Amino acid sequence: MLTGERLSKLKEEINVLIPYAVPPEEIESANTFLNTFAEDFFALGIIKDYYQTLPNAYEEALIKISVLEEKEQVFLMLLSTTGHHYFYVTNADESFFLSEWDRGLEDKQLLTFFGYADSKSFAKTHSDMEKCREYRSLERMDEELCPSCGVKTGSMHTLGCPVEVCPWCRGQLNYCNCRFEQLDVEAFTDDIMLDKFAVKLEQKGRIAYAKEQRPTFMVEEESGE
Ligand SMILES: [Zn+2]
Ligand SMILES: [Zn+2]
Known part of the structure; x- marks a missing residue:
């Protein structure tokens, strides 16, 4: 179909x-x-x-x-x-x-x-x-916009956007453990840690939005059996 x-x-x-x-x-x-x-x-x-x-x-x-x-x-x-x-x-x-x-x-x-x-x-x-x-x-279907934070292709995600890719492990930056490993802590207990992590992240180089980062079911499949 x-x-x-x-x-x-x-x-x-x-x-x-x-x-x-x-x-x-x-x-x-x-x-x-x-x-x-x-x-x-x-x-x-x-x-x-x-x-x-x-x-x-x-x-x-x-x-x-x-x-x-x-x-x-x-x-x-x-x-x-x-x-x-x-x-x-x-x-x-x-x-x-x-x-x-x-x-x-x-x-x-x-x-x-x-x-x-x-x-x-x-x-x-x-x-x-x-x-x-x-x-x-409609926002979601526009591949040139991040489906979550709405930035354009090539722009940086809003920090905390779940679509942003981690530059260390290439996983989801919002959920991977790299933040703790980078600061050598067990957990984030205050905003100062978050600021420190943001600095580390800038030094490493953040990954801008690209349409390949969209969750796969959002990518239009043109199979048409
Ligand atoms: Zn985003
Ligand atoms: Zn990571």
């Missing part, structure tokens, strides 16, 4: 689900939201999972998707309706509902994976829902 056909099939499946999952007065906003992602497998997959499972069984239209964390092609997302917000974890193939925003994130394995000591430190980092980065399809 060609990419375009697969996309419209997925969209049709969601169109069938919406009237069961959303009260009549919200169907229009549900469809409008859906249409902004008509070309986006990643978002359509998440939207379908949401309407299929309807966490907590509230019948509400999905109106916003935000990205909280991304590491090794695993994304922690926040799915929002007018009244509720849900944590989902997702990769290119599937997504799972975790919990509601108000209840926080308790999954130990996931917290560790994303580098958090516990649910409190996670809640501290993500305390303001309004500051969560909204997931936007």
Whole structure:
């Protein structure tokens, strides 16, 4: 099946689900939201999972998707309706509902994976829902822009951007252990250490954004069986 056909099939499946999952007065906003992602497998997959499972069984239209964390092609997302917000974890193939925003994130394995000591430190980092980065399809499809921090090809990422490549190990700078090795410490305990690391990083030479750094499922595949 060609990419375009697969996309419209997925969209049709969601169109069938919406009237069961959303009260009549919200169907229009549900469809409008859906249409902004008509070309986006990643978002359509998440939207379908949401309407299929309807966490907590509230019948509400999905109106916003935000990205909280991304590491090794695993994304922690926040799915929002007018009244509720849900944590989902997702990769290119599937997504799972975790919990509601108000209840926080308790999954130990996931917290560790994303580098958090516990649910409190996670809640501290993500305390303001309004500051969560909204997931936007068009930005993502533009290969000349970093899908996370938005800089152009050849420019330096915003420090802390999960797409930035580490000049020492070539892994994800945000998550590798080079920062500790470079400063010869076990952990970062204050901002001074972060500043020192930033200096080391400049001396070594940071790696600018290039489209090869995009997570692989974001790279358009033109197989067309
Ligand atoms: Zn970036
Ligand atoms: Zn590294």
